[in-house]
Amino acid sequence: MGDTNTDLQELARSTNEDYYELLGVPFDAEEAVIKRAYRKASIRYHPDKNPDSKDAADKFIALGWARDILIDSKLKAEYDRARTRRREKAFQEQLLSGNRRKMKEELERRERESADFGPSLKRKRAADMGEAERREQEIQRLAEDGKRRRKEAQDRKDKARKEEEVATAEPVKSPQPQAPKPGQSAELDRTIKIRFHREGDSTTWHKETVRNMFEKYGKIDSIIMGKDKKLKLEGEKHRKLVAMVFVVYGRLDHAHAAVSDAKADYPALDSVAWANGEPDLTSTNANGASTSTSVHPAAPSAPATPAAKSFRASFGSSLGAGAGATPLGTPKFSFSPKTPSLEEVTMMRLKNAEKKRLEEQIRKREAAEAAQE
Numbered sequence: 001m002g003d004t005n006t007d008l009q010e011l012a013r014s015t016n017e018d019y020y021e022l023l024g025v026p027f028d029a030e031e032a033v034i035k036r037a038y039r040k041a042s043i044r045y046h047p048d049k050n051p052d053s054k055d056a057a058d059k060f061i062a063l064g065w066a067r068d069i070l071i072d073s074k075l076k077a078e079y080d081r082a083r084t085r086r087r088e089k090a091f092q093e094q095l096l097s098g099n100r101r102k103m104k105e106e107l108e109r110r111e112r113e114s115a116d117f118g119p120s121l122k123r124k125r126a127a128d129m130g131e132a133e134r135r136e137q138e139i140q141r142l143a144e145d146g147k148r149r150r151k152e153a154q155d156r157k158d159k160a161r162k163e164e165e166v167a168t169a170e171p172v173k174s175p176q177p178q179a180p181k182p183g184q185s186a187e188l189d190r191t192i193k194i195r196f197h198r199e200g201d202s203t204t205w206h207k208e209t210v211r212n213m214f215e216k217y218g219k220i221d222s223i224i225m226g227k228d229k230k231l232k233l234e235g236e237k238h239r240k241l242v243a244m245v246f247v248v249y250g251r252l253d254h255a256h257a258a259v260s261d262a263k264a265d266y267p268a269l270d271s272v273a274w275a276n277g278e279p280d281l282t283s284t285n286a287n288g289a290s291t292s293t294s295v296h297p298a299a300p301s302a303p304a305t306p307a308a309k310s311f312r313a314s315f316g317s318s319l320g321a322g323a324g325a326t327p328l329g330t331p332k333f334s335f336s337p338k339t340p341s342l343e344e345v346t347m348m349r350l351k352n353a354e355k356k357r358l359e360e361q362i363r364k365r366e367a368a369e370a371a372q373e
Helices: 002-014 019-023 031-044 054-070 073-122 131-168 200-204 207-217 252-265 342-372
Strands: 191-197 220-225 229-231 240-249 269-274 280-284 290-294
Touching (some): 002 054, 031 054, 054 073, 073 220, 073 240, 191 252, 207 240, 252 269
Antiparallel strands (some): 191 240, 229 240, 280 290
C-alpha cells in the first residue's frame, strides 16, 4: 500500500495529463462527483467494449489514476501544485514567444531598409565618373524605369481583371461568426499587468501579498512575478526599482474589475492594465445575427454610469421577416460566456444609479449652502 501511494505521489508530480478534463469534472468537484464521473467514463473506455483499441485501454488505466489522485486530499494538493506550475511555465513561454516575434519583425524591417538604401550608397558622384560610366548608369536607369512601368501596367491589368471577375461573380454569403465556447478564451486575454515601485510598504510585497490584494475581484488562476528592474521613469532624475506582476483570472469580468478598481483601492500601485490590450468578445444570437459584447458595456434604458465600472449587454432588433421572426423593436440579449450574467449586470446598474443619486443630492445640498452664505 505504501509503494502504491509513493507511485501515485510521483505520478501526481510528473504527469502532464489534465485529470479534471479527463474525468470531465470541475476543479472543486467533491469526491462523490469524481467517483460518479469515473464510473461513467470507465464504462465507455472499458477494454471489453473496445477490444481493438489500444488508446481505450490506456485511457481506462489513466482514469483509475485520475480517480485515485483526485479523491485523496494530499495527492490532489500535490497534483494541483504541479499543474499550476506547468500552466505558469506555458504562459511564460507564450509571453517570450511574442517578444521574439516582435524582435524578428524588427530585424526584417531593418534588413529591408538597408537593402533599399544599399545601391544608392554605392553610387559615385557624377563629377567623379567618366563618360562610359555615365552612359552605363543612364542605360541602367532607363532599364529600371522601363521595368517599373511594365510592372505598373501589368498591375493595372490584373486589378481591372479582378474587379471584372468580382462584378460578374455571384455574391457569396459570408460565414456567420461563431459564438465563443465556454472556457475557450485565451489566458492572455484574461491577464492583467501590474507595476509598482519597490519602496515603502511595497518593498516586501511578494506573490501571496499580490494574491491577497487581488483575490477580492475574482478567482485567480495563476500569478507570475516578473524580475525587478531599475528603470528611469518620466519626471524622475534617478532610476527606481520597479516590479512587474502578471495575474491570470479565471473570468474576463473579474479581470476587468481589477483593471477598473485596483488603482483606486491601492494607491501604491503605479499602473494596472491589460497584458495584451483590452479584449473584445463577439457572440452570435439565436437568429444568427452577429452582436458584439465588450468589457465596457452600457445599458440603453438605465441611468448613465461611468464607463470604467460598467458592463454592457448587446441589444439588437430582429430585422428578419416571416414565421418565427421577432417583431421589430423587440430588444434581444446576447451575452458571451465570459461576460457577467443578467442578474450581475442588473445589480451593478442599480448600485451605480444609487451612487449617482447620492452624488446629485450632495451637489444640490452644497449649492444650497453656498447660496445661503
